[in-house]
Each structure stands twice: as structure tokens, then as C-alpha cells.
Amino acid sequence: SSRAKATVADITATRAANRKLAREAVRQSLVLLRNDQNLLPLDPRQHVLVVGGADDIGKASGGWTLSWQGIGNANADFPTGSSIYGALKNQIENAGGTIELSEQGEFERRPDKAIIVFGEDPYAEGLGDVSDLQAPDLERVKKILLTLREQGIPTATVFLTGRPMWINPVLENSTAFVVAWLPGSEGGGVADLLLRDAKGEVQFDFLGRLSFDWPNDSLNAQDKEQPVENNLFPSGYGLNLASASLATLPELKLEPTKPNVRSEALASVMIFNARTHPDWEHFLGEPLGWQQRYGNGDQRSNGGQLRVRRADTFVQEDSVRLLFSGDGRQLNQWYWQAQAPKDLSRTLEEESMLNLMIAVNSYPSEEVTVRMDCVYPCSAAVSITNALKAFPLGDVRELAIPIRCFVENGLKVDRVDTPALLATTGALDITLSSVNIGAASAISTKMACN
CATH class of the missing domain: 3.40.50.1700 (Glycoside hydrolase family 3 C-terminal domain)
Structure with a gap:
């Protein structure tokens, strides 16, 4: 009062x-x-x-x-x-x-x-x-x-x-x-x-x-x-x-209508942009639990070597900050996954990229890989360690990895259930504000498959 x-x-x-x-x-x-x-x-x-x-x-x-x-x-x-x-x-x-x-x-x-x-x-x-x-x-x-x-x-x-x-x-x-x-x-x-x-x-x-x-x-x-x-x-x-007690359900349409992406210049897949797209879920993973669902707050993995919390990049709480604190002995990972595999073949046909908007807050102490899975153990990984070490600390940069690189490393692009997974055994502090598959922007750092 x-x-x-x-x-x-x-x-x-x-x-x-x-x-x-x-x-x-x-x-x-x-x-x-x-x-x-x-x-x-x-x-x-x-x-x-x-x-x-x-x-x-x-x-x-x-x-x-x-x-x-x-x-x-x-x-x-x-x-x-x-x-x-x-x-x-x-x-x-x-x-x-x-x-x-x-x-x-x-x-x-x-x-x-x-x-x-x-x-x-x-x-x-x-x-x-x-x-x-x-x-x-x-x-x-x-x-x-x-x-x-x-x-x-x-x-x-x-x-x-x-x-x-x-x-x-x-x-x-x-x-x-x-x-x-x-x-x-x-x-x-x-x-x-x-x-x-x-x-x-x-x-x-x-x-x-x-x-x-x-x-x-x-x-x-x-x-x-x-x-x-x-x-x-x-x-x-x-x-x-x-x-x-007297009501009956109307006839239910059980499959969602999706946009006709064939009319668009490029097949694009949104994974994360301030929040995770409804097609995907986000998880922390390590030996004490490889599928620990993230609840959108400040959360640590069961083993304590990965902390995830919301961060501000362009507007309030539009990003996730990933703080890895491994000592080189245990794999820790952060990833997005779908309930069922998706056919992303068209992204390969159109030379699409996996685009990650990243700010590096501290450089990695061990190798860092980005992985795409086609229902694990079917998977393919690309090392981004050198790319991260080349970014100025604190700057927001877009890293573009050709989908073709993952395919060359064994990805079955017609059944992708995990479109982006970051993994390291070491220490690393990065902020992610956007993750998608599509055309790279004009200012992207484009990786070569070799």
C-alpha cells in the first residue's frame, strides 16, 4: 500500500x-x-x-x-x-x-x-x-x-x-x-x-x-x-x-502448410535468430548427459564445463553466450536438433552456407569443430579453430561454412537432424546471435573446404 x-x-x-x-x-x-x-x-x-x-x-x-x-x-x-x-x-x-x-x-x-x-x-x-x-x-x-x-x-x-x-x-x-x-x-x-x-x-x-x-x-x-x-x-x-460432454472435434488438418520456397531465389533454413526457430530445439551435451535441454536462462551442463546464458548483441537478450571451461579431457557441445530428420538437399544444390554470427570473447585453448548430423553416428565435422583465432576479440563477425564441406566429410544431406553443433574439449567463450543455412552475406568470412 x-x-x-x-x-x-x-x-x-x-x-x-x-x-x-x-x-x-x-x-x-x-x-x-x-x-x-x-x-x-x-x-x-x-x-x-x-x-x-x-x-x-x-x-x-x-x-x-x-x-x-x-x-x-x-x-x-x-x-x-x-x-x-x-x-x-x-x-x-x-x-x-x-x-x-x-x-x-x-x-x-x-x-x-x-x-x-x-x-x-x-x-x-x-x-x-x-x-x-x-x-x-x-x-x-x-x-x-x-x-x-x-x-x-x-x-x-x-x-x-x-x-x-x-x-x-x-x-x-x-x-x-x-x-x-x-x-x-x-x-x-x-x-x-x-x-x-x-x-x-x-x-x-x-x-x-x-x-x-x-x-x-x-x-x-x-x-x-x-x-x-x-x-x-x-x-x-x-x-x-x-x-x-456433447462436443465433437471438427476435422483436423494434421500436416502444417509450409511456404513455397521453390519460388524463392535460395532455399534458406533459419535455426536461431534471437530465439530458436520452432523447427528445432537446443541442447547442451557432455558425458553426463548428451541431450540436456536448454531452458533459455543461465544454465550449466551436468558436468559443469559448459555454461549457457542469454546475452545482448544488437538488442537485449538476442544472443546466447557459450562459456566452455574444459581442460582438454572431456568433450562439451552445444547444438540444435529436430525431432525428425529433414531433407536439406536443395541447400547443397544451391551452394548454401551454414552461417554463424559470432563474437569471440576469448580464444579457444583446444580445437573447435562445427558438426552437422544425419542421425548420429552419421555426421560430418569441420574445424573452425583457426577462423575463430583470426577474429578480433569482441567483434561480431559472420562465419560462412559451405554445406558442401560437410557433404565431402560424410554428411547425408537428405536426412539432417542436427544442423549445427559446436564442440570442444577446451576453454572457449563465444557469443552466437544468429545461425542459419542460406546465402552468405557480403561481409562474411567464407571458409574453404580444405
């Missing part, structure tokens, strides 16, 4: 009232798109598996949260807040049930029901611009859903997003589906709708309605610059518990 002579009790009461109102706002905003078998709300007096990003208040808050892009925030930065998982855990355990949190869907004890939370990473302004409406992480989440379904485990999916997106492969395989938008630090508002109370009674019904049409395609098939015309749900749509 800003009132003169306000007491601690006044401030505490005001804070509690504000949180109560925020929690109610979350409850009223959630939109129910599917609820087969009357799955929701779940009885909390059972064993529930929670999968994905449910314990991340920063992800649930979006951009303009503590920082411009809203990334790099830990739950501890929200001392009075509650994550979705934290709220679920509190209600389930208070009702006598049990809960298990898993990133990839594995479990120690077979769950009665499962909840998957996935969605967009935080963004603000132009850094949130996308070339199509395909939601991130669809293939990974779909695989988890199929695995759970094969075991007879009903699953409710919760989607965190700031906008309507194409989510059909996940929607098709979910028993129930809820658009939670960005509930922020009041995860309790989500738990209130996903769970019954300790006596098995419904706590609240779904009241949220779509404020925009929900797309049935990722792109306008006729003109990618125009809005999607093939819509799945109209503005104003949203189920409640009664209507959901």
Missing part, C-alpha cells in the same frame, strides 16, 4: 486480495477445447503424472516479466507466486493423492491420469514474430501423448501461449485440451479448474471463450502474408463441463 502510515498488516492484506483477484482472473480466462470421457476436472485422490514445463513461472508469465524478454527467470524470482505444478501438488497432496513431475513423460509409478504442460517460450515485441502459426514442441509432445495413450493413461494437455496457434497433432491425441494463455504467477487458478476438491466435487466450471479465431492450419496456403482462412474454432468458442 502507498497510504501514509500503512502497516505491515495493511500491506499483507492488500497483497492477499490482489492475489485472490489474479487467481480468479486466471480461472475465468482458461478455454476448454476438448474434454473426452469427462476427464476434467480430475479427482485429486489418485496418482497424477505432470509432464513438461509446469514448474516454470517464467514460462507461464511471458515477456515483459522482470526482464524485457521475460527469460532467465527462476521460480525464486516470484517469492509469493505459485507455478502450475506447485499448485497442483498442493491440492493433490492435501486431498490424499500423490503427484510425480517428469520432463519427458517417464514415471517411477504408473499414474492414474496425466497432465502435460507445453507452449511458447517468453518473448516481447519483434522477437516474438513468427513466420507461421505452428506451435513449438509439437512432435515431442505428440510422442509423449502416444506413449501414454498406448499404456491406457488419459491425458489432459495445457497449452501456454500468448496467441492462437496450430496445435492439431497434440489436440488430436489429447483426451482433454485447455488453452491457459499466460497465467503468470497464479498457477492456482489453473489447478482450480483441472482438479476437483478433496471430496471429489467440482470446484469451478470453465468460463473462458476465444477472443480470436483458432487456426486449423499453420499458414495461409494461398498467401503466407495473409491471415489463415481455414479456422478450427470461431471467436467466442469455448466449452464448459456440460457442453464438452
Whole structure:
């Protein structure tokens, strides 16, 4: 409170009232798109598996949260807040049930029901611009859903997003589906709708309605610059518990529309530009875990010899800084990977380059390689050690490596799943602001294959 002579009790009461109102706002905003078998709300007096990003208040808050892009925030930065998982855990355990949190869907004890939370990473302004409406992480989440379904485990999916997106492969395989938008630090508002109370009674019904049409395609098939015309749900749509039992899904378009790149001068593949493109995921790798998913904040590898954090190059938080601290005995790597291999043959036909926008902060102590994989162990590497040592410290330079170099070293370009991997056993400090496959710019440092 800003009132003169306000007491601690006044401030505490005001804070509690504000949180109560925020929690109610979350409850009223959630939109129910599917609820087969009357799955929701779940009885909390059972064993529930929670999968994905449910314990991340920063992800649930979006951009303009503590920082411009809203990334790099830990739950501890929200001392009075509650994550979705934290709220679920509190209600389930208070009702006598049990809960298990898993990133990839594995479990120690077979769950009665499962909840998957996935969605967009935080963004603000132009850094949130996308070339199509395909939601991130669809293939990974779909695989988890199929695995759970094969075991007879009903699953409710919760989607965190700031906008309507194409989510059909996940929607098709979910028993129930809820658009939670960005509930922020009041995860309790989500738990209130996903769970019954300790006596098995419904706590609240779904009241949220779509404020925009929900797309049935990722792109306008006729003109990618125009809005999607093939819509799945109209503005104003949203189920409640009664209507959901009678609702059936419209026909889902299960393959996304992609831009017709044949009409463009050069086939280009965006991998990273301020944020990782939805076609790819980013990972840290070393002997204690070769596929450690990066969460967009300040993160160390399990072995501690690779630290990754966001950095500023042209605008705030538009880059990743990679700090390798190896002593020559252990390989550490940073890479982007797809859920399924991609055919990049056209990039070879058109003499494309793997372009890396790099600032070298300290020179490498050991050899540094860039690798492309065609489903490991199929791979090809190119050394960039000398190129990095030739760059002035602190200057932002573009390094262009011909795709042909990787092909000559064994890459099968028709099935690439890892388009860029940086690896070294030594110490190195670099900042990456852009990674793509396409034409080299006029100011690039172009490497020769020999």
C-alpha cells in the first residue's frame, strides 16, 4: 500500500486480495477445447503424472516479466507466486493423492491420469514474430501423448501461449485440451479448474471463450502474408463441463502448410535468430548427459564445463553466450536438433552456407569443430579453430561454412537432424546471435573446404 502510515498488516492484506483477484482472473480466462470421457476436472485422490514445463513461472508469465524478454527467470524470482505444478501438488497432496513431475513423460509409478504442460517460450515485441502459426514442441509432445495413450493413461494437455496457434497433432491425441494463455504467477487458478476438491466435487466450471479465431492450419496456403482462412474454432468458442460432454472435434488438418520456397531465389533454413526457430530445439551435451535441454536462462551442463546464458548483441537478450571451461579431457557441445530428420538437399544444390554470427570473447585453448548430423553416428565435422583465432576479440563477425564441406566429410544431406553443433574439449567463450543455412552475406568470412 502507498497510504501514509500503512502497516505491515495493511500491506499483507492488500497483497492477499490482489492475489485472490489474479487467481480468479486466471480461472475465468482458461478455454476448454476438448474434454473426452469427462476427464476434467480430475479427482485429486489418485496418482497424477505432470509432464513438461509446469514448474516454470517464467514460462507461464511471458515477456515483459522482470526482464524485457521475460527469460532467465527462476521460480525464486516470484517469492509469493505459485507455478502450475506447485499448485497442483498442493491440492493433490492435501486431498490424499500423490503427484510425480517428469520432463519427458517417464514415471517411477504408473499414474492414474496425466497432465502435460507445453507452449511458447517468453518473448516481447519483434522477437516474438513468427513466420507461421505452428506451435513449438509439437512432435515431442505428440510422442509423449502416444506413449501414454498406448499404456491406457488419459491425458489432459495445457497449452501456454500468448496467441492462437496450430496445435492439431497434440489436440488430436489429447483426451482433454485447455488453452491457459499466460497465467503468470497464479498457477492456482489453473489447478482450480483441472482438479476437483478433496471430496471429489467440482470446484469451478470453465468460463473462458476465444477472443480470436483458432487456426486449423499453420499458414495461409494461398498467401503466407495473409491471415489463415481455414479456422478450427470461431471467436467466442469455448466449452464448459456440460457442453464438452456433447462436443465433437471438427476435422483436423494434421500436416502444417509450409511456404513455397521453390519460388524463392535460395532455399534458406533459419535455426536461431534471437530465439530458436520452432523447427528445432537446443541442447547442451557432455558425458553426463548428451541431450540436456536448454531452458533459455543461465544454465550449466551436468558436468559443469559448459555454461549457457542469454546475452545482448544488437538488442537485449538476442544472443546466447557459450562459456566452455574444459581442460582438454572431456568433450562439451552445444547444438540444435529436430525431432525428425529433414531433407536439406536443395541447400547443397544451391551452394548454401551454414552461417554463424559470432563474437569471440576469448580464444579457444583446444580445437573447435562445427558438426552437422544425419542421425548420429552419421555426421560430418569441420574445424573452425583457426577462423575463430583470426577474429578480433569482441567483434561480431559472420562465419560462412559451405554445406558442401560437410557433404565431402560424410554428411547425408537428405536426412539432417542436427544442423549445427559446436564442440570442444577446451576453454572457449563465444557469443552466437544468429545461425542459419542460406546465402552468405557480403561481409562474411567464407571458409574453404580444405
